[in-house]
Amino acid sequence: MFELLKTDPRCKARLGRLTTAHGTIDTPVFMPVGTQGSVKALDPRELLEMGTQIILGNTYHLSIRPGVDIIRAAGGLHQFINWPHPILTDSGGFQVFSLAKIRKIKAHGVEFRSHLDGSLLFLGPKEAMEIQRALGSDVAMAFDDCPPHSSAPRDLRAAVERTIRWAGECRQQPRAHGQLVFGIVQGGANAALREECARAIVGMEFDGYAIGGVSVGEAEAEIFKAIELTEPFLPAQLPRYAMGLGTPAQLVELVARGVDMFDCVLPTRVARNGTAFTKRGTVSVKAGFNKEDFRPIEEGCACFACRNFTRAYLRHLLNVNEILGLRMVSVHNSHLYLKLMEDMRANLARGTFGAFRREFLANYVPSQKVLSARATVER
Amino acid sequence: MFELLKTDPRCKARLGRLTTAHGTIDTPVFMPVGTQGSVKALDPRELLEMGTQIILGNTYHLSIRPGVDIIRAAGGLHQFINWPHPILTDSGGFQVFSLAKIRKIKAHGVEFRSHLDGSLLFLGPKEAMEIQRALGSDVAMAFDDCPPHSSAPRDLRAAVERTIRWAGECRQQPRAHGQLVFGIVQGGANAALREECARAIVGMEFDGYAIGGVSVGEAEAEIFKAIELTEPFLPAQLPRYAMGLGTPAQLVELVARGVDMFDCVLPTRVARNGTAFTKRGTVSVKAGFNKEDFRPIEEGCACFACRNFTRAYLRHLLNVNEILGLRMVSVHNSHLYLKLMEDMRANLARGTFGAFRREFLANYVPSQKVLSARATVER
Numbered sequence: 001m002f003e004l005l006k007t008d009p010r011c012k013a014r015l016g017r018l019t020t021a022h023g024t025i026d027t028p029v030f031m032p033v034g035t036q037g038s039v040k041a042l043d044p045r046e047l048l049e050m051g052t053q054i055i056l057g058n059t060y061h062l063s064i065r066p067g068v069d070i071i072r073a074a075g076g077l078h079q080f081i082n083w084p085h086p087i088l089t090d091s092g093g094f095q096v097f098s099l100a101k102i103r104k105i106k107a108h109g110v111e112f113r114s115h116l117d118g119s120l121l122f123l124g125p126k127e128a129m130e131i132q133r134a135l136g137s138d139v140a141m142a143f144d145d146c147p148p149h150s151s152a153p154r155d156l157r158a159a160v161e162r163t164i165r166w167a168g169e170c171r172q173q174p175r176a177h178g179q180l181v182f183g184i185v186q187g188g189a190n191a192a193l194r195e196e197c198a199r200a201i202v203g204m205e206f207d208g209y210a211i212g213g214v215s216v217g218e219a220e221a222e223i224f225k226a227i228e229l230t231e232p233f234l235p236a237q238l239p240r241y242a243m244g245l246g247t248p249a250q251l252v253e254l255v256a257r258g259v260d261m262f263d264c265v266l267p268t269r270v271a272r273n274g275t276a277f278t279k280r281g282t283v284s285v286k287a288g289f290n291k292e293d294f295r296p297i298e299e300g301c302a303c304f305a306c307r308n309f310t311r312a313y314l315r316h317l318l319n320v321n322e323i324l325g326l327r328m329v330s331v332h333n334s335h336l337y338l339k340l341m342e343d344m345r346a347n348l349a350r351g352t353f354g355a356f357r358r359e360f361l362a363n364y365v366p367s368q369k370v371l372s373a374r375a376t377v378e379r
Numbered sequence: 380m381f382e383l384l385k386t387d388p389r390c391k392a393r394l395g396r397l398t399t400a401h402g403t404i405d406t407p408v409f410m411p412v413g414t415q416g417s418v419k420a421l422d423p424r425e426l427l428e429m430g431t432q433i434i435l436g437n438t439y440h441l442s443i444r445p446g447v448d449i450i451r452a453a454g455g456l457h458q459f460i461n462w463p464h465p466i467l468t469d470s471g472g473f474q475v476f477s478l479a480k481i482r483k484i485k486a487h488g489v490e491f492r493s494h495l496d497g498s499l500l501f502l503g504p505k506e507a508m509e510i511q512r513a514l515g516s517d518v519a520m521a522f523d524d525c526p527p528h529s530s531a532p533r534d535l536r537a538a539v540e541r542t543i544r545w546a547g548e549c550r551q552q553p554r555a556h557g558q559l560v561f562g563i564v565q566g567g568a569n570a571a572l573r574e575e576c577a578r579a580i581v582g583m584e585f586d587g588y589a590i591g592g593v594s595v596g597e598a599e600a601e602i603f604k605a606i607e608l609t610e611p612f613l614p615a616q617l618p619r620y621a622m623g624l625g626t627p628a629q630l631v632e633l634v635a636r637g638v639d640m641f642d643c644v645l646p647t648r649v650a651r652n653g654t655a656f657t658k659r660g661t662v663s664v665k666a667g668f669n670k671e672d673f674r675p676i677e678e679g680c681a682c683f684a685c686r687n688f689t690r691a692y693l694r695h696l697l698n699v700n701e702i703l704g705l706r707m708v709s710v711h712n713s714h715l716y717l718k719l720m721e722d723m724r725a726n727l728a729r730g731t732f733g734a735f736r737r738e739f740l741a742n743y744v745p746s747q748k749v750l751s752a753r754a755t756v757e758r
Contacts, residue, residue: 036695036696036699036701037692037695037696037701038696038701038702038703038704040701040702041702041703041706042703043683043687043703043706043707044687045683061699065695065698065699066670066691066694066695066698069671070670070671070691070695073671073673073691074671074673074689074691074692080689080691080692080695081692082687082688082692291445291449292448292449292452292453294452294453304422304424308422308423308461309461310453310459312445312449312452312453312459313416313453313459313460313461315445316415316416316444316445316449316459317415317416317417319444319445320415320440320444322415322416322417322419323417323419323420323702323705323706324417324420324421324422325417326702327420327422327702327706328422
């Protein structure tokens with residue numbers, strides 16, 4: 001199922017290959033986020049052209065709209081959205097704890113009111129796995145308790161205990177044909193809790209392991225710490241997924257720390273505000289200095305947007321609210337993320353990952369604006 | 380420049396070919412509207428795939444944002460928007476009279492305040508032609524006075540006189556290399572005014588003639604009447620353009636009345652509200668009855684949307700405000716308009732236009748909702 005092809009001799013970066021029911025994925029991989037069954041503003045052709053191997057869907061959102069019955073009637077999520085390639089579905093745990101209102105945490109799940117119409121709903125390990133089975137995703141995620149960054153130690157411990165108990169329940173549920181299930185490790189930035197949670201979840205023998213409870217509002221140093229505290233307890237022979245991360249520079253640092261899979265709404269989210277990622281950091285395409293700049297967003301970039309349009313034109317489109325503007329910045333940003341992963345894979349294969357990492361990080365100037373946007377993003 | 384290839388023996392429908400600086404256009408032709416330099420929600424590849432031969436740009440909108448200087452610096456509108464195919468630009472007359480605030484009509488143009496920021500601007504024959512020269516469009520339109528549908532006879536006459544005088548001034552202005560200039564005939568539904576205006580404008584020897592002052596809030600019968608009152612006075616050897624029209628059924632009726640060129644915001648405008656055109660009329664893709672309908676919007680349709688997505692999926696996308704939803708309905712609607720013109724051309728070539736017209740109109744059920752939306756559309 002997962003083949004570990006190579007590990008960098010000087011850091012923990014890994015080259016791998018994950019085989020799923022709908023195709024094989026080269027890792028490290030970035031997974032564009034299609035929360036509601038569409039990667040925002042992009043179509044499947046554009047996703048394939050930029051090298052997308054796998055996309056995300058979301059149990060919470062899809063079960064509210066359009067509802068599982070419709071997707072089941074369509075023949076599953078792949079059919080419904082016309083994406084015959086791998087799909088990973090998040091279990092809805094994160095959304096229940098971050099979006100839903102008036103939660104009541106019970107033994108076997110969470111009672112909550114829909115963020116949409118206030119109707120009373122229940123989601124727990126059994127329900128989340130049942131929905132993901134109906135969606136027919138290639139990789140299903142366990143239903144976890146993802147506490148906020150600011151949680152008291154007692155609440156963090158309770159969340160870990162609940163996450164472990166629910167993971168066990170998820171593990172017992174039937175799955176779709178060929179569906180992989182990943183466990184999720186919680187524990188915040190607490191070393192003992194991370195170790196305890198990782199050991200318990202790994203003991204349940206999932207097909208892969210995710211590090212959750214990151215990207216929930218904490219500083220970058222804490223994100224790295226949570227990953228470093230968890231990774232040593234994850235089996236080398238299985239894929240590791242850092243949920244909801246991150247900026248391009250963070251992806252490089254996290255690959256170096258042994259992570260294989262990533263998802264993040266940043267590339268499409270900031271695109272809709274006119275912010276583009278480049279190898280040197282972010283740039284506001286809407287800014288006045290682009291008024292008569294007839295270069296592409298990033299020189300040398302092979303994405304559809306950079307091959308066809310100038311900064312001046314895209315700035316104009318964004319300023320007059322033409323949809324093509326945010327479409328093209330979404331194309332560029334998503335392409336940059338996917339190309340970055342491709343570059344990391346190529347350098348891992350060639351044994352030059354260390355040099356690539358140094359050079360990339362030397363050139364990339366992180367933007368505080370984007371870093372703080374990330375924390376408040378609705379997933 | 381214009382070749383009249385064939386005229387239907389039983390009606391006034393014509394098959395033709397218009398040669399411009401950026402390519403040849405087969406007529407009858409529908410021109411997707413790119414008011415602000417982008418056909419709303421679509422990219423140039425999608426436009427080409429659906430058979431777009433020529434698109435529209437707008438003098439008023441483009442001169443306000445991004446401003447002529449930027450487009451001039453880009454090397455013209457074709458370069459700026461990356462559309463190396465024919466472009467027709469409207470003169471801004473319609474917008475000055477319909478969108479701008481606090482108009483003061485003067486001898487050589489109109490003083491008005493920008494609908495955007497209230498700044499004081501002036502647009503007349505000289506300015507409109509100068510801007511269109513800078514834009515470098517293949518077909519420039521004369522600057523006319525387009526009075527509202529409800530105008531008193533005295534105001535209608537004044538508008539016709541002004542339109543004639545301004546057309547003469549437009550005719551004297553220098554043009555971009557290879558640029559064609561079309562005159563516009565006004566006169567509402569008044570037979571004498573239409574004849575007088577047409578004779579005067581035709582006497583100035585433009586490269587083609589537009590019928591303006593239609594699609595300004597009047598009933599369909601009045602639109603047809605205005606066309607019928609004008610067409611006999613237009614030279615057969617030159618292209619005729621009915622501005623701002625219409626529904627699919629109206630396009631068929633207007634081709635039968637001797638019109639060669641059309642533009643209309645309807646296909647993209649109603650798409651953004653989730654309304655799709657079909658050969659049988661319009662349908663609300665968002666409607667509940669599409670919930671589990673896994674057919675394409677229109678069976679047998681070869682557009683990108685119908686080849687890839689179901690009604691159920693598009694309904695979901697529209698309901699959760701995913702951009703891909705309105706993108707795909709825009710693709711479908713624009714494709715239908717272009718395909719309809721292609722079908723009319725093929726039937727004209729085969730000598731079967733009469734039968735095609737009868738069958739199309741027998742199947743097409745016009746929607747009052749769409750007909751009334753048309754009149755209030757911002758162009």
